[in-house]
Amino acid sequence: MAELCESFTLRGPGPGGGGSGSGLDPGLCLEPGPGSDLVLLTERGRAATLFKISDQKPLGCWSVKHGQILTCPVVCNFETHEYIAVHDDKVLRIWKNEDLNLDKAFKATLSADVYRIHSLPQGGTLVLFRGGGVRTLDVLLEAPQQEIENLISAETIRWSGAFMEGQEPVLIFITQKDKDFFVYVQKPKLNSLHKYKLEQQKLARPLCFTAHITNQTVTLLCLYTNHCVYQVLIPLQQDTVEEEEKEEEILSKSLLLKLSVSGAALKGTSLVVLDKDHIAVLGNIPDPGRKPKEFLTIWNTKFQTLQTCKDLPRGTSGQLWCYEEKFFLIHGKVLTVIMYKRETSSLAAAVGKLKDSQSLDMSPFVNWNTLEEEELVAPLESQESVALKAESRMNLRSNRSTGQSGPLSIEQLLMRLKDTPNYVVEIEVKKLIARAPTVDVQAAIGCVVTTLIDRCKKNPKFYPQSLLQEIVETRDLSYSLCPDLMAVALEQKDLQLLQVCLERFPDIPEEITYACLKAFLSTSEDHLKSVEVNLDSAICYIDVECNDMEVKTEIVENGFSEEMDQDMCDTKMPEEGQSDGESCPVGLQKAALLNAVLHSAYTETFLLPHLKNLPAQQAILFLRYLYYLYVKCSEKVNTTLPGIRSPTINQIMDWMCLLLDAQFTVMVMLPEAKDLLSSLHKFVRAQVRFYSELNKIEGSLRELQRLNHLRESQTYSIEVLEII
Incomplete structure (x- = not known):
C-alpha cells in the first residue's frame, strides 16, 4: 500500500513557478543530484540550482550569459560529481561545485543538436541527439566534432529514458511522425538498436510515457487522452543481421x-513509476463553469485500485518528478515536495484492510501467487480442490514466504494467456518451460498449449509460432495432450511445426497424418524455399545444388548396375523411366517434410481409406519419391540412408505397398504413371533376381567352407569352382 505524507516547500516564488499547462516543459526540469538529499532544478533555460532537500535551501546556482539558453536539463555525472549542461543546442559545458562562472567551465561545441543527457549512477552518461544518435560522454569528448548519424529525419522525439539492465545501460526514446509513434530501444555500448511501432488507439493519443526494466523486459507505460494508462511489454533482444533489415x-x-476519482474521469498530465505495483498520476477533473480540480493520485496496478489521492487547489504546471520516495511538483508558484511511503502490495492493502505495521513482523505476508511445483497439476483439478489445497498449505507457505513475488499459479497463467500481448505470453510460458520436467509440469504445459490454441481459434491474428515450436521441441508432449495443435498448424500452414510434431508425437491419428502428407505434397517448391524446416533427414543423400540431381550409379556397392538391368529385361527401359529412380522428384x-510423414506411426487399416482420397498427381509424386528412396537404399550395402532420422528401408517399402494398394486402380489408368510403374516393376524384378543370385553364391561359399574343414592342415590343392 502507498500513502502520501507531509509536504513542504523547497523553493518559493521565482522564475520557475506558476502557470498551468500540460506536458513536459523543456525549460523546467528536475534531476537527481550527487547525493540522495540533493536535486538539480533547471529553470526557464537560464539557470540551474542545486537544492538540499532536508535543509530546504539551495547550495549553488549557475546561469548562462544573456542571449544563451539551456536547451536541455542539467544533469550530474555520478562518477565524477561534475555537472553537465548544453546551451544553444550544441555547446556542451562541464563544471564542478567550486566553479562559480560557467564562462570559465569546460566547453565543447558538438556537430549535432542535443535532445537530452541521461546520467546513470553505474552506467555512465549518455547523450541523445535530436536525430536519434546516441553517444557515451567519454566517446563524445574524444572527438566533439565527430559525425552523428541521423536515424529519425522525419520524426520528432517526444520522450526518452535511460535504465540499467545488469551491467549494460539501455536508452529508450519515443518519436512521433504524424499520428504514428515509434519506440527505439538502444544499447549504446553494444551498438544495438531496435525500432518498434506503437499500436494506434482509436480516438485517443498518448500524452506522456514512463518505463522500467525487469528481467530483460521493458515495461512501457503510456498515459492516453482517453483517461487510461496502457502497458506495453518489450523484450530486450540480441542484435542480429536479420533484425537490422526487418521492418519494425x-x-x-x-x-x-x-x-477515475469518485466516479469522475481523471484527465492525467504526468505519470511516474513508484515500483512494480504502484504508479503516481498527476491530473485534473473538469468542473463545468469552474477551474478544474487537480489531484495527485497513487494507483495499485496489480489490483487496479486507487490507493490515495491529494487535492492540489492552487493548480500545477502538469509536471511531476519522483526521487527517493519524494514527489516534486509546482503547486501554485512554489516547488513543493510531498513525501510518501509504500508497502508490499497485497489484496488487504488494496482494499484498505492492512493491519498495523507492528503486527507485520509477527504475521508475515503470505504470497498467494507462489505455487509449488507439485501443485502445477491444479488446472486439471476442480476449483474446490484447489481452494482446499491452498487452505491446507497456508501455514507452510507462511513459513516459506520471503516477501518476494513468486511465479504465477497455473490458473492465473491460463487466465493471462487468454488476452495478454504476445510478449507477455512468451515471457510467462518460458518461465514454466524452464521448470524441471515432472509429470505435473507436463500436464500444466499441455493445458497451456490448449489455452493458446483456443485463443488462436478465436483470434486468427494471434499465432505464437516460435513459442509453440519451442514447447514441442523441449517437452515430450503427445497428440492427445494437445489435440488441436496440429489442426491449427494445418490451418496456419505452419509446415515447420507440423514436421516437429510428426517426428515427436507417438499417437497422431491417421487422419491428421494424411492431412499433413497432402499439405506437404500440395505446397509448391518455390514456397518451400522460403520455409525454414529441419533438413537433417534428407540433406545427406539429396544433391542441393540443382533440382534435377543426377545420381551416379556406375559403381555401386551391392552389385546392381544399369547394365545388369538391361541384361535382365527384354524391353529397353524408356529414358523417362530411367530418370525416375536416378533424380529426386x-x-x-x-523431401525433409515427407520423411517426417514416413516416420510417423500408423495402422494400415485406418490409413488406407484416407490414402484412397489422395489426388492422383500427388499420389504419383509421392510414389516417385518413395521409388527414389528405394533406389538410394539399394545402392548401400547396409540399405541404410545417411543422415539423422532418415527413412529406413522397411518404412519406405511399407509406405510404397500401402500407396499402391490404395491408388493402383487409378494409376494404371493414367498415362503419366505408366513409365513410373514400369520402372518400379523392372527395378523390383532386378532386385529379386539379384538377391536370388546372392543366395546361390552363399550356398557355394558354404560348400567351399565345408570342404576346407575336411582337408588336412598340410595339404595343398588348386580347385576351380563353377558358380551356376
Missing part, C-alpha cells in the same frame, strides 16, 4: 488502468 514490429498494448525441403 507493431507493439500491442494492454489496458492497465482506467483513471522433389526439392530438399519437401
Whole structure:
C-alpha cells in the first residue's frame, strides 16, 4: 500500500513557478543530484540550482550569459560529481561545485543538436541527439566534432529514458511522425538498436510515457487522452543481421488502468513509476463553469485500485518528478515536495484492510501467487480442490514466504494467456518451460498449449509460432495432450511445426497424418524455399545444388548396375523411366517434410481409406519419391540412408505397398504413371533376381567352407569352382 505524507516547500516564488499547462516543459526540469538529499532544478533555460532537500535551501546556482539558453536539463555525472549542461543546442559545458562562472567551465561545441543527457549512477552518461544518435560522454569528448548519424529525419522525439539492465545501460526514446509513434530501444555500448511501432488507439493519443526494466523486459507505460494508462511489454533482444533489415514490429498494448476519482474521469498530465505495483498520476477533473480540480493520485496496478489521492487547489504546471520516495511538483508558484511511503502490495492493502505495521513482523505476508511445483497439476483439478489445497498449505507457505513475488499459479497463467500481448505470453510460458520436467509440469504445459490454441481459434491474428515450436521441441508432449495443435498448424500452414510434431508425437491419428502428407505434397517448391524446416533427414543423400540431381550409379556397392538391368529385361527401359529412380522428384525441403510423414506411426487399416482420397498427381509424386528412396537404399550395402532420422528401408517399402494398394486402380489408368510403374516393376524384378543370385553364391561359399574343414592342415590343392 502507498500513502502520501507531509509536504513542504523547497523553493518559493521565482522564475520557475506558476502557470498551468500540460506536458513536459523543456525549460523546467528536475534531476537527481550527487547525493540522495540533493536535486538539480533547471529553470526557464537560464539557470540551474542545486537544492538540499532536508535543509530546504539551495547550495549553488549557475546561469548562462544573456542571449544563451539551456536547451536541455542539467544533469550530474555520478562518477565524477561534475555537472553537465548544453546551451544553444550544441555547446556542451562541464563544471564542478567550486566553479562559480560557467564562462570559465569546460566547453565543447558538438556537430549535432542535443535532445537530452541521461546520467546513470553505474552506467555512465549518455547523450541523445535530436536525430536519434546516441553517444557515451567519454566517446563524445574524444572527438566533439565527430559525425552523428541521423536515424529519425522525419520524426520528432517526444520522450526518452535511460535504465540499467545488469551491467549494460539501455536508452529508450519515443518519436512521433504524424499520428504514428515509434519506440527505439538502444544499447549504446553494444551498438544495438531496435525500432518498434506503437499500436494506434482509436480516438485517443498518448500524452506522456514512463518505463522500467525487469528481467530483460521493458515495461512501457503510456498515459492516453482517453483517461487510461496502457502497458506495453518489450523484450530486450540480441542484435542480429536479420533484425537490422526487418521492418519494425507493431507493439500491442494492454489496458492497465482506467483513471477515475469518485466516479469522475481523471484527465492525467504526468505519470511516474513508484515500483512494480504502484504508479503516481498527476491530473485534473473538469468542473463545468469552474477551474478544474487537480489531484495527485497513487494507483495499485496489480489490483487496479486507487490507493490515495491529494487535492492540489492552487493548480500545477502538469509536471511531476519522483526521487527517493519524494514527489516534486509546482503547486501554485512554489516547488513543493510531498513525501510518501509504500508497502508490499497485497489484496488487504488494496482494499484498505492492512493491519498495523507492528503486527507485520509477527504475521508475515503470505504470497498467494507462489505455487509449488507439485501443485502445477491444479488446472486439471476442480476449483474446490484447489481452494482446499491452498487452505491446507497456508501455514507452510507462511513459513516459506520471503516477501518476494513468486511465479504465477497455473490458473492465473491460463487466465493471462487468454488476452495478454504476445510478449507477455512468451515471457510467462518460458518461465514454466524452464521448470524441471515432472509429470505435473507436463500436464500444466499441455493445458497451456490448449489455452493458446483456443485463443488462436478465436483470434486468427494471434499465432505464437516460435513459442509453440519451442514447447514441442523441449517437452515430450503427445497428440492427445494437445489435440488441436496440429489442426491449427494445418490451418496456419505452419509446415515447420507440423514436421516437429510428426517426428515427436507417438499417437497422431491417421487422419491428421494424411492431412499433413497432402499439405506437404500440395505446397509448391518455390514456397518451400522460403520455409525454414529441419533438413537433417534428407540433406545427406539429396544433391542441393540443382533440382534435377543426377545420381551416379556406375559403381555401386551391392552389385546392381544399369547394365545388369538391361541384361535382365527384354524391353529397353524408356529414358523417362530411367530418370525416375536416378533424380529426386522433389526439392530438399519437401523431401525433409515427407520423411517426417514416413516416420510417423500408423495402422494400415485406418490409413488406407484416407490414402484412397489422395489426388492422383500427388499420389504419383509421392510414389516417385518413395521409388527414389528405394533406389538410394539399394545402392548401400547396409540399405541404410545417411543422415539423422532418415527413412529406413522397411518404412519406405511399407509406405510404397500401402500407396499402391490404395491408388493402383487409378494409376494404371493414367498415362503419366505408366513409365513410373514400369520402372518400379523392372527395378523390383532386378532386385529379386539379384538377391536370388546372392543366395546361390552363399550356398557355394558354404560348400567351399565345408570342404576346407575336411582337408588336412598340410595339404595343398588348386580347385576351380563353377558358380551356376
